[in-house]
Amino acid sequence: GEDVEQSLFLSVREGDSSVINCTYTDSSSTYLYWYKQEPGAGLQLLTYIFSNMDMKQDQRLTVLLNKKDKHLSLRIADTQTGDSAIYFCAETSGSGYSTLTFGKGTMLLVSP
Protein backbone atom coordinates (compact mmCIF):
# COMPACT_ATOMS: atom_id res chain seq x y z
CA GLY A 1 0.00 0.00 0.00
CA GLU A 2 0.96 3.64 -0.03
CA ASP A 3 3.23 4.87 2.70
CA VAL A 4 5.22 8.04 3.26
CA GLU A 5 8.06 7.98 5.77
CA GLN A 6 9.81 10.89 7.47
CA SER A 7 12.16 11.28 10.38
CA LEU A 8 10.26 12.69 13.35
CA PHE A 9 12.61 15.36 14.64
CA LEU A 10 15.38 17.70 13.47
CA SER A 11 17.23 20.30 15.49
CA VAL A 12 19.43 23.00 13.93
CA ARG A 13 20.99 26.30 14.88
CA GLU A 14 19.80 29.58 13.42
CA GLY A 15 21.64 30.37 10.18
CA ASP A 16 22.42 26.72 9.39
CA SER A 17 20.77 24.79 6.56
CA SER A 18 18.05 22.26 7.39
CA VAL A 19 17.40 19.16 5.33
CA ILE A 20 14.20 17.21 5.86
CA ASN A 21 13.96 13.85 4.13
CA CYS A 22 11.00 11.81 2.97
CA THR A 23 10.55 8.47 1.21
CA TYR A 24 7.40 7.46 -0.61
CA THR A 25 6.17 4.28 -2.20
CA ASP A 26 3.68 5.17 -4.94
CA SER A 27 5.69 5.45 -8.15
CA SER A 28 2.61 6.74 -9.97
CA SER A 29 2.44 9.90 -7.85
CA THR A 30 2.27 12.93 -10.11
CA TYR A 31 2.78 15.59 -7.46
CA LEU A 32 4.76 15.63 -4.23
CA TYR A 33 4.14 18.30 -1.63
CA TRP A 34 5.72 19.91 1.39
CA TYR A 35 3.35 21.42 3.94
CA LYS A 36 4.24 23.44 7.04
CA GLN A 37 2.24 23.49 10.26
CA GLU A 38 2.96 26.14 12.85
CA PRO A 39 1.83 25.57 16.46
CA GLY A 40 -1.93 25.63 16.85
CA ALA A 41 -2.57 26.16 13.13
CA GLY A 42 -3.66 24.18 10.11
CA LEU A 43 -1.33 23.08 7.33
CA GLN A 44 -0.02 25.52 4.78
CA LEU A 45 1.46 24.52 1.43
CA LEU A 46 5.16 25.42 1.24
CA THR A 47 6.07 24.07 -2.15
CA TYR A 48 5.45 21.16 -4.50
CA ILE A 49 7.24 19.39 -7.30
CA PHE A 50 6.01 17.54 -10.36
CA SER A 51 7.18 13.96 -10.64
CA ASN A 52 8.99 14.71 -13.92
CA MET A 53 11.27 17.25 -12.22
CA ASP A 54 14.50 16.62 -10.31
CA MET A 55 14.77 19.89 -8.48
CA LYS A 56 12.78 22.98 -7.67
CA GLN A 57 14.08 26.11 -5.99
CA ASP A 58 11.96 28.82 -4.40
CA GLN A 59 13.90 31.47 -2.49
CA ARG A 60 15.34 29.72 0.59
CA LEU A 61 13.65 26.40 -0.25
CA THR A 62 15.14 23.69 -2.46
CA VAL A 63 13.27 20.48 -3.22
CA LEU A 64 15.18 17.50 -4.60
CA LEU A 65 13.44 14.47 -6.06
CA ASN A 66 15.13 11.13 -6.70
CA LYS A 67 12.51 9.05 -8.49
CA LYS A 68 14.67 5.96 -8.69
CA ASP A 69 14.99 5.80 -4.90
CA LYS A 70 11.57 7.41 -4.27
CA HIS A 71 13.27 9.99 -2.10
CA LEU A 72 12.23 13.60 -1.61
CA SER A 73 14.06 16.23 0.39
CA LEU A 74 13.40 19.80 1.48
CA ARG A 75 16.37 22.04 2.16
CA ILE A 76 15.85 25.31 3.99
CA ALA A 77 18.79 27.67 3.64
CA ASP A 78 19.70 30.14 6.40
CA THR A 79 17.16 28.62 8.79
CA GLN A 80 15.43 31.10 11.08
CA THR A 81 13.63 30.63 14.40
CA GLY A 82 10.38 31.35 12.55
CA ASP A 83 10.96 28.18 10.54
CA SER A 84 10.35 26.10 13.67
CA ALA A 85 7.29 24.03 12.80
CA ILE A 86 6.18 20.57 11.72
CA TYR A 87 6.84 19.78 8.07
CA PHE A 88 4.76 17.21 6.24
CA CYS A 89 5.64 15.43 3.03
CA ALA A 90 2.65 14.26 0.96
CA GLU A 91 2.09 12.40 -2.30
CA THR A 92 -0.92 12.13 -4.56
CA SER A 93 -2.59 8.79 -4.11
CA GLY A 94 -3.14 6.39 -6.97
CA SER A 95 -6.82 6.09 -6.18
CA GLY A 96 -7.98 8.44 -8.92
CA TYR A 97 -9.55 10.67 -6.30
CA SER A 98 -8.01 13.89 -5.06
CA THR A 99 -6.62 12.34 -1.91
CA LEU A 100 -3.11 12.82 -0.58
CA THR A 101 -1.07 10.48 1.57
CA PHE A 102 0.82 12.33 4.29
CA GLY A 103 3.91 11.40 6.23
CA LYS A 104 3.82 11.63 10.02
CA GLY A 105 5.62 14.96 9.96
CA THR A 106 9.09 16.18 10.95
CA MET A 107 9.30 18.61 13.84
CA LEU A 108 11.99 21.20 13.09
CA LEU A 109 13.38 23.06 16.08
CA VAL A 110 15.60 26.05 15.36
CA SER A 111 17.65 27.35 18.27
CA PRO A 112 19.21 30.85 18.41
Add this chain to the structure above:
Amino acid sequence: DVKVTQSSRYLVKRTGEKVFLECVQDMDHENMFWYRQDPGLGLRLIYFSYDVKMKEKGDIPEGYSVSREKKERFSLILESASTNQTSMYLCASSPSPPGQEQFFGPGTRLTVL
Protein backbone atom coordinates in the same frame (compact mmCIF):
# COMPACT_ATOMS: atom_id res chain seq x y z
CA ASP B 1 -7.84 35.33 -0.19
CA VAL B 2 -8.89 31.69 -0.16
CA LYS B 3 -10.39 30.46 3.05
CA VAL B 4 -11.42 27.30 4.87
CA THR B 5 -13.13 27.93 8.18
CA GLN B 6 -14.07 25.52 10.94
CA SER B 7 -16.90 26.20 13.35
CA SER B 8 -14.89 25.90 16.57
CA ARG B 9 -11.23 26.06 17.54
CA TYR B 10 -11.78 24.21 20.81
CA LEU B 11 -14.60 21.90 21.83
CA VAL B 12 -15.21 19.86 24.98
CA LYS B 13 -17.86 17.16 24.94
CA ARG B 14 -18.90 14.25 27.13
CA THR B 15 -18.78 10.57 26.25
CA GLY B 16 -21.90 9.52 24.38
CA GLU B 17 -22.78 13.00 23.09
CA LYS B 18 -23.47 13.60 19.41
CA VAL B 19 -20.90 16.04 18.03
CA PHE B 20 -21.03 18.11 14.85
CA LEU B 21 -17.92 19.66 13.36
CA GLU B 22 -18.60 22.10 10.55
CA CYS B 23 -16.32 23.18 7.74
CA VAL B 24 -16.98 25.87 5.14
CA GLN B 25 -14.87 26.84 2.12
CA ASP B 26 -15.33 29.88 -0.08
CA MET B 27 -13.32 28.72 -3.09
CA ASP B 28 -16.02 26.75 -4.93
CA HIS B 29 -13.91 23.59 -4.56
CA GLU B 30 -15.34 20.24 -5.55
CA ASN B 31 -13.35 18.17 -3.04
CA MET B 32 -13.48 18.37 0.75
CA PHE B 33 -11.70 16.27 3.36
CA TRP B 34 -11.75 15.53 7.08
CA TYR B 35 -8.56 14.42 8.83
CA ARG B 36 -7.62 13.78 12.40
CA GLN B 37 -4.14 14.56 13.65
CA ASP B 38 -2.58 12.78 16.60
CA PRO B 39 0.99 13.01 17.93
CA GLY B 40 3.25 10.45 16.29
CA LEU B 41 0.53 9.38 13.84
CA GLY B 42 0.43 12.39 11.52
CA LEU B 43 -2.71 13.09 9.49
CA ARG B 44 -5.17 10.30 8.90
CA LEU B 45 -8.02 10.67 6.43
CA ILE B 46 -11.46 10.02 7.91
CA TYR B 47 -13.81 10.81 5.01
CA PHE B 48 -13.79 12.86 1.86
CA SER B 49 -16.32 14.14 -0.63
CA TYR B 50 -15.80 14.88 -4.30
CA ASP B 51 -19.24 16.36 -4.95
CA VAL B 52 -22.43 17.42 -3.22
CA LYS B 53 -24.12 14.45 -1.50
CA MET B 54 -21.17 12.21 -2.40
CA LYS B 55 -18.87 10.74 0.23
CA GLU B 56 -16.07 8.23 0.36
CA LYS B 57 -14.48 6.50 3.34
CA GLY B 58 -10.90 7.31 4.13
CA ASP B 59 -8.49 5.27 6.21
CA ILE B 60 -10.26 5.52 9.58
CA PRO B 61 -14.04 6.07 9.08
CA GLU B 62 -15.20 3.97 12.03
CA GLY B 63 -17.19 5.99 14.56
CA TYR B 64 -17.70 8.91 12.15
CA SER B 65 -20.15 9.98 9.49
CA VAL B 66 -20.27 13.00 7.18
CA SER B 67 -22.76 15.18 5.38
CA ARG B 68 -22.37 17.35 2.30
CA GLU B 69 -25.66 18.98 1.42
CA LYS B 70 -24.11 22.09 -0.12
CA LYS B 71 -20.91 22.46 -2.10
CA GLU B 72 -19.28 24.84 0.36
CA ARG B 73 -20.07 22.91 3.56
CA PHE B 74 -18.80 19.56 4.81
CA SER B 75 -19.83 18.31 8.24
CA LEU B 76 -18.20 15.62 10.35
CA ILE B 77 -20.49 13.85 12.81
CA LEU B 78 -19.54 11.78 15.82
CA GLU B 79 -22.74 9.87 16.57
CA SER B 80 -21.67 8.90 20.09
CA ALA B 81 -18.40 10.51 21.11
CA SER B 82 -15.80 8.40 22.87
CA THR B 83 -12.60 9.35 24.68
CA ASN B 84 -10.46 7.84 21.91
CA GLN B 85 -11.90 10.45 19.56
CA THR B 86 -10.12 13.21 21.48
CA SER B 87 -7.94 14.72 18.77
CA MET B 88 -7.25 17.64 16.46
CA TYR B 89 -9.62 17.61 13.49
CA LEU B 90 -8.56 19.29 10.27
CA CYS B 91 -10.76 20.09 7.31
CA ALA B 92 -9.37 20.71 3.83
CA SER B 93 -10.65 21.44 0.35
CA SER B 94 -9.20 21.22 -3.14
CA PRO B 95 -10.31 21.82 -6.71
CA SER B 96 -10.53 19.12 -9.34
CA PRO B 97 -8.74 17.47 -11.05
CA PRO B 98 -6.93 15.03 -8.74
CA GLY B 99 -3.57 16.06 -7.34
CA GLN B 100 -4.32 19.71 -6.71
CA GLU B 101 -3.19 21.50 -3.58
CA GLN B 102 -5.35 21.02 -0.50
CA PHE B 103 -6.21 24.13 1.52
CA PHE B 104 -6.58 23.57 5.24
CA GLY B 105 -8.70 25.12 7.95
CA PRO B 106 -7.18 26.06 11.34
CA GLY B 107 -8.38 22.88 13.03
CA THR B 108 -10.74 22.00 15.88
CA ARG B 109 -9.25 20.54 19.02
CA LEU B 110 -11.89 18.20 20.41
CA THR B 111 -11.68 16.82 23.93
CA VAL B 112 -14.09 14.05 24.94
CA LEU B 113 -14.39 13.57 28.70
